[in-house]
Amino acid sequence: MGRLRRLARLLPPALFALGLVLELATPPNVTVSAPFAATPLAAAALLSFRATVVAGVASSGTVVLLTWLHDEAGPDIEPEARSITIATVSALAVGVNYVLRRSGEQLASARVVAEAVQLAVLPTPPTRAGGLVFATRYRAAQTDARIGGDFYAVEETPYGVRLLLGDVRGKGLGAVEAVVIVVGAFREAAEQEETLADVAARLDRALQREGRRQLGTARFEGFTTAVLAEIPAHPPPPGGPGTPHATAPQNAASGPVLRLVNRGHPGPVLLHQGRTTLLEPDEPSLPLGMTELGVWPDEIDEVPFPAGSQLLLYTDGLSEARNADGVFYDPAGRLSRSYFADPEELLETVLIDVADHTGGEAVDDMALLAVAHETRRST
Numbered sequence: 110m111g112r113l114r115r116l117a118r119l120l121p122p123a124l125f126a127l128g129l130v131l132e133l134a135t136p137p138n139v140t141v142s143a144p145f146a147a148t149p150l151a152a153a154a155l156l157s158f159r160a161t162v163v164a165g166v167a168s169s170g171t172v173v174l175l176t177w178l179h180d181e182a183g184p185d186i187e188p189e190a191r192s193i194t195i196a197t198v199s200a201l202a203v204g205v206n207y208v209l210r211r212s213g214e215q216l217a218s219a220r221v222v223a224e225a226v227q228l229a230v231l232p233t234p235p236t237r238a239g240g241l242v243f244a245t246r247y248r249a250a251q252t253d254a255r256i257g258g259d260f261y262a263v264e265e266t267p268y269g270v271r272l273l274l275g276d277v278r279g280k281g282l283g284a285v286e287a288v289v290i291v292v293g294a295f296r297e298a299a300e301q302e303e304t305l306a307d308v309a310a311r312l313d314r315a316l317q318r319e320g321r322r323q324l325g326t327a328r329f330e331g332f333t334t335a336v337l338a339e340i341p342a343h344p345p346p347p348g349g350p351g352t353p354h355a356t357a358p359q360n361a362a363s364g365p366v367l368r369l370v371n372r373g374h375p376g377p378v379l380l381h382q383g384r385t386t387l388l389e390p391d392e393p394s395l396p397l398g399m400t401e402l403g404v405w406p407d408e409i410d411e412v413p414f415p416a417g418s419q420l421l422l423y424t425d426g427l428s429e430a431r432n433a434d435g436v437f438y439d440p441a442g443r444l445s446r447s448y449f450a451d452p453e454e455l456l457e458t459v460l461i462d463v464a465d466h467t468g469g470e471a472v473d474d475m476a477l478l479a480v481a482h483e484t485r486r487s488t
Contacts, residue, residue, distance in 0.1 A: 121152040149202035161206040165199025234263035239270040244452035246477040258284030259424045259476035264299040269342045271299040274422040275335030305337050305370040306407035316398035332396040334374040367414035375428045378441045381418035385441040419481040426475030430467050452479035
């Protein structure tokens with residue numbers, strides 16, 4: 110894109126040069142004014158205000174000079190009309206450039222504000238915590254968008270490292286407000302609650318409180334899908350926190366484990382030694398904020414998370430990305446038989462692969478979070 114922009118900036122002088130070449134190649138009584146009229150217009154779109162003024166003056170002056178040199182005086186007013194036309198176009202080009210520059214400055218200011226809000230709402234997680242390494246990506250469906258309803262968070266707690274990734278129903282400021290509530294509640298609950306089920310319950314209550322403040326259908330239709338993950342710093346002792354909820358107690362003895370609570374969200378993908386496993390919940394649960402439809406205890410699924418494995422969490426902007434034939438992107442299938450050095454390489458590969466799958470078209474926001482055990486390098 111940078112090279113294309115540099116080439117595009119050569120268009121105004123190229124048009125001006127074309128006008129001079131045509132003037133030399135045509136009879137003296139013929140003046141081809143179109144390239145001279147196009148020169149300031151191209152400058153208005155591609156160059157600075159000063160360069161646009163220079164292009165307008167050069168084009169208008171050249172046409173006036175050529176008219177004076179080659180056209181004989183007579184009743185025909187075409188030469189004068191041509192000069193007036195070029196001067197008018199040049200003046201309009203200067204005005205258009207001024208408006209574009211002011212709009213560009215305002216847009217740049219809006220982008221800075223949006224980026225600041227995004228960092229406040231969705232801070233970048235740490236790249237390392239609790240013996241783990243992380244990578245995150247956020248891709249908005251709309252060009253230049255900075256804020257959306259997808260979110261992620263990483264917290265190092267007394268119970269291990271806890272992760273959150275989810276997707277708020279809806280768009281705009283309402284979605285951003287829900288993101289603030291969920292992420293803020295998670296940061297507090299992750300430090301205080303003993304189990305992931307308790308953390309999920311805190312998030313649910315926070316959304317319910319907010320829902321009661323909403324008016325109209327927002328109170329009844331708002332919800333958030335999310336997946337919560339916990340990677341203990343050390344295997345829990347017998348009878349310690351988490352033991353009553355473990356679906357496979359032997360995992361704790363055999364190595365690192367991963368605990369998951371899924372509230373209506375696409376299942377994460379576990380990658381290990383070229384194999385992928387889609388971690389769907391044993392018992393489906395309702396999304397956060399929908400406890401009015403039913404309340405039952407969250408099931409904590411526990412699976413091995415050995416050294417060398419990686420975990421990919423994502424929103425439906427990835428799993429529901431379609432190709433030209435309407436086929437959904439399948440993260441587990443597409444990443445099978447693949448090896449990645451670290452989470453950064455994993456996410457970069459996913460972004461390239463999904464863009465290839467969809468032809469570069471995105472219809473929904475996409476949030477990605479990848480985690481792996483930190484490898485110890487010998488020195």
